[in-house]
Amino acid sequence: MIAQDAQSPQWAKKKFLHDAKVHVQDTGHRTFVQKALGGYFLSRDAQKARYRDWEQARDAASLAKWSAVNRLDELLPLFVANFEANGGQVHWARDAEEARRIILDLVREAKAKAIIKSKCMTSEEIHLNAALEKDGYGVIESDLGEFIQQLRGEPPYHFVFPCMHVRREEISELFGKFLGTPPTNSPEELTMIARRHMRQLYVDADVGITGANFLVAETGQISITENEGNARLTAALPRVHISLSGIEKVVEHLDDLAVLLPMLATAGAGQQMTCYNTLYSGPRRDGECDGPDEMHLVLLDNSRTAILADPEQRDSLHCIRCGACLNVCPIFKNVGGFTYGTTYQGPIGSVITPHLRGLSDWNHLSAASSLCGACSDVCPVRIDIHHHLLHNRRNAARTVPNRWEKFGHQIFVIVASRPWLFAAGGAIFRHTLGMLKRLPVPLLRDWLATRALPAAPRKSFRQQWRQAGKDSL
Amino acid sequence: MKAAVDTIAAGGMSARDTILLRVREALRLPAPMPHFKSLVPSGGSDIPSPHAGGSSSAGHAGLAILPLDVARPWLPDGGDTPESQLAILANNLEKLRAQMHRVADLSAAADFVLSLARTRDWHRVAYHGHALVEPLLAGVPCATYRVDGADAFDKSALEHCDAGITACDAIVAQTGSILVSSATSGGRALSILPHVHIVVATLDQIVSTLGDALHAAKHRGAGRMPSMLSFITGPSRTGDIERILVLGAHGPKELILILVG
Ligand code: SF4
Numbered sequence: 001m002i003a004q005d006a007q008s009p010q011w012a013k014k015k016f017l018h019d020a021k022v023h024v025q026d027t028g029h030r031t032f033v034q035k036a037l038g039g040y041f042l043s044r045d046a047q048k049a050r051y052r053d054w055e056q057a058r059d060a061a062s063l064a065k066w067s068a069v070n071r072l073d074e075l076l077p078l079f080v081a082n083f084e085a086n087g088g089q090v091h092w093a094r095d096a097e098e099a100r101r102i103i104l105d106l107v108r109e110a111k112a113k114a115i116i117k118s119k120c121m122t123s124e125e126i127h128l129n130a131a132l133e134k135d136g137y138g139v140i141e142s143d144l145g146e147f148i149q150q151l152r153g154e155p156p157y158h159f160v161f162p163c164m165h166v167r168r169e170e171i172s173e174l175f176g177k178f179l180g181t182p183p184t185n186s187p188e189e190l191t192m193i194a195r196r197h198m199r200q201l202y203v204d205a206d207v208g209i210t211g212a213n214f215l216v217a218e219t220g221q222i223s224i225t226e227n228e229g230n231a232r233l234t235a236a237l238p239r240v241h242i243s244l245s246g247i248e249k250v251v252e253h254l255d256d257l258a259v260l261l262p263m264l265a266t267a268g269a270g271q272q273m274t275c276y277n278t279l280y281s282g283p284r285r286d287g288e289c290d291g292p293d294e295m296h297l298v299l300l301d302n303s304r305t306a307i308l309a310d311p312e313q314r315d316s317l318h319c320i321r322c323g324a325c326l327n328v329c330p331i332f333k334n335v336g337g338f339t340y341g342t343t344y345q346g347p348i349g350s351v352i353t354p355h356l357r358g359l360s361d362w363n364h365l366s367a368a369s370s371l372c373g374a375c376s377d378v379c380p381v382r383i384d385i386h387h388h389l390l391h392n393r394r395n396a397a398r399t400v401p402n403r404w405e406k407f408g409h410q411i412f413v414i415v416a417s418r419p420w421l422f423a424a425g426g427a428i429f430r431h432t433l434g435m436l437k438r439l440p441v442p443l444l445r446d447w448l449a450t451r452a453l454p455a456a457p458r459k460s461f462r463q464q465w466r467q468a469g470k471d472s473l
Numbered sequence: 474m475k476a477a478v479d480t481i482a483a484g485g486m487s488a489r490d491t492i493l494l495r496v497r498e499a500l501r502l503p504a505p506m507p508h509f510k511s512l513v514p515s516g517g518s519d520i521p522s523p524h525a526g527g528s529s530s531a532g533h534a535g536l537a538i539l540p541l542d543v544a545r546p547w548l549p550d551g552g553d554t555p556e557s558q559l560a561i562l563a564n565n566l567e568k569l570r571a572q573m574h575r576v577a578d579l580s581a582a583a584d585f586v587l588s589l590a591r592t593r594d595w596h597r598v599a600y601h602g603h604a605l606v607e608p609l610l611a612g613v614p615c616a617t618y619r620v621d622g623a624d625a626f627d628k629s630a631l632e633h634c635d636a637g638i639t640a641c642d643a644i645v646a647q648t649g650s651i652l653v654s655s656a657t658s659g660g661r662a663l664s665i666l667p668h669v670h671i672v673v674a675t676l677d678q679i680v681s682t683l684g685d686a687l688h689a690a691k692h693r694g695a696g697r698m699p700s701m702l703s704f705i706t707g708p709s710r711t712g713d714i715e716r717i718l719v720l721g722a723h724g725p726k727e728l729i730l731i732l733v734g
Contacts, residue, residue, distance in 0.1 A: 036716040053547040060544030062507040070504055073497045086698070092488035144722055145713035161716065168714055187714040191722055198723060202666075203628050219691065219698055229665050229709040229724020235701070236661035237628050247492065254691050255541040258684035261704070262548065262648060272549070272565065273648040273683075275710055276665075276724070278703040285700045289601070289621035290628070290660040301492045309499035315507060382507050 013364040019339040036164050043270030061263050062382040064256040065318035075217040075250045082220025087282035088295045096126035099300050110240045112207040118231035119143040120211030121159050122244050125343045142230035157337035160323030208238035212245035217252050221279040241292040248317040267380040268322030307355045313388050316351050318381040325375035347375035351388040366392035430456040541684050551647030551681035558646035558679050565649025569707030571728040579608045582731050587612050599634040601659025605673045620659045637667035643686040644679045650706040652686050656699035670725040676734035
């Protein structure tokens with residue numbers, strides 16, 4: 001991915017267009033993904049019904065995040081002071097490079113022989129595994145989905161459901177190849193294979209790496225949400241615990257979690273509560289029998305402050321990464337997760353990636369939307385996602401104006417403001433409509449490749465209108 | 474703006490100072506409030522922008538209304554009476570596929586653990602020192618391992634145990650969650666590593682909502698929280714393979730709550 005950044009301009013857009021075409025035509029893939037999401041919709045609706053007022057609860061969740069993000073200058077230092085008072089160590093990283101360097105140094109200092117890791121999208125963002133492996137450190141992803149993706153040599157397909165596109169037969173084959181296990185068709189047995197494989201690895205690992213879902217300012221705790229128990233084990237058994245988090249994850253009060261934790265679970269996976277919601281404040285205390293000797297937290301900026309500096313889109317930092325907007329997005333469901341080519345897929349990824357990695361290379365994501373607003377409707381923290389896609393389109397037009405688009409509009413203004421020219425143009429157009437398909441204009445060619453042109457009417461609308469008026473007299 | 478900050482940063486500013494400076498600069502322009510559907514804070518509709526008046530703490534007082542206080546009546550119900558809380562809890566645990574077993578006293582609880590150990594042929598059970606936990610191990614017909622005993626904690630020994638028995642901080646009716654902590658539940662690993670997790674608790678440990686549990690934890694911790702607090706909601710699970718639910722991903726496959734009283 002890092003290497004790709006240096007590739008030709010527009011590579012990201014070309015890749016998107018190419019991959020989208022392939023995936024949209026793969027009906028097997030589409031049906032499979034839709035089916036996997038089917039159960040999610042049912043359980044999500046059932047859990048939402050248990051809220052006495054889901055819409056108002058969304059207000060409370062968005063207020064909690066709004067008031068924290070807009071007071072980050074005050075809450076971030078407060079969080080850090082409290083976290084350090086609890087015995088944790090904080091490291092600040094301006095960008096991905098710096099974060100990788102910090103973590104590599106920590107791993108080296110710990111003389112790590114084995115590293116176990118629980119799911120952490122921020123680590124995908126900074127390509128941590130590749131950096132660790134390059135320096136000769138083996139790292140095991142312990143989350144089942146991430147483990148499967150690691151064995152497949154692929155990034156996550158969906159930032160909450162990393163391997164939702166993979167069939168059980170493929171997983172069985174994969175485990176057979178890497179772990180030497182006999183083939184099976186049962187998700188249960190496949191899960192148990194991973195469970196058995198991983199247990200000794202937790203015991204042997206000397207460094208555990210996790211992400212963080214919330215940083216609680218008033219108590220200096222970090223909150224981690226997971227279903228499998230792998231993050232709990234990762235933060236319990238190794239001698240050193242390293243956690244990596246974006247600076248935007250701060251909330252002010254511990255109480256805020258009473259709203260945010262259940263809403264994250266309901267919106268994201270259709271659960272009342274995710275199985276384990278754990279708050280950590282530092283390493284093992286005196287009097288506690290186990291837990292790590294050291295706890296480190298790496299706080300990452302990596303262009304988050306650039307989003308913060310844009311009041312219009314600042315609320316995209318409220319995102320709690322529940323994944324709900326992906327699950328309802330017609331684009332995601334058609335083009336699939338890999339087409340985006342980003343760490344964060346789907347609508348929210350299309351909003352923030354241009355900020356994280358450059359508007360000129362990633363603006364095409366803003367165009368890959370029908371602006372239906374399904375994402376904004378489900379977002380538990382009420383981020384105005386689809387309008388931000390529009391904002392990005394506008395900003396892109398300002399910074400990198402599209403000359404052809406501009407030229408086209410100028411022509412249109414000239415024609416549309418002169419009735420005689422409009423009529424003449426219309427007449428020519430009616431007679432040449434059939435030839436459009438053969439014009440070497442890329443936009444037209446792409447549009448018409450999968451669409452049939454209607455037959456042109458013989459008379460213009462205005463002619464017909466005049467005729468109708470005469471007839472009715 | 475960013476360019477200006479980075480020029481200063483190039484002059485040897487620490488990463489911490491650079492990021493905090495970027496944050497301060499970024500927040501100079503206030504952001505609009507989210508588009509609330511219906512939230513009208515009881516203090517009136519004029520919650521000041523956090524940065525009104527220049528200093529960011531100026532907005533603090535205006536935001537004294539915590540979302541939780543406002544949100545409580547909108548979240549799922551946790552019950553107002555002990556009876557309704559118990560009913561909601563039982564329902565939640567059943568849906569979560571956790572087991573709940575009610576007993577009259579600790580000796581009945583010990584009988585229950587004994588029968589579990591027998592029928593499942595357990596070889597070794599782990600526990601920690603606690604007034605509710607220790608009596609349950611009195612008669613178990615197998616080896617036991619105390620995680621907080623005189624010897625140093627041994628993770629391999631714990632890994633070989635069939636079950637772990639712990640106390641807890643609180644039980645949340647609203648979500649069917651059991652709050653454990655490194656202080657009251659035998660550290661971090663005991664409640665997650667063994668294949669079966671048995672929690673023993675008294676009826677009066679049931680609280681209505683997550684908010685109540687967090688509130689109590691904050692006061693108990695009084696400025697110094699246990700290094701780990703964890704809400705356990707059902708046995709460990711995953712849906713990573715074709716979104717099909719499987720219990721027992723990495724944590725316990727079974728969660729058994731023994732309610733005494
Ligand atoms: S933008 Fe909203 S819906 Fe999408 S992942 Fe973030 S919190 Fe969830």
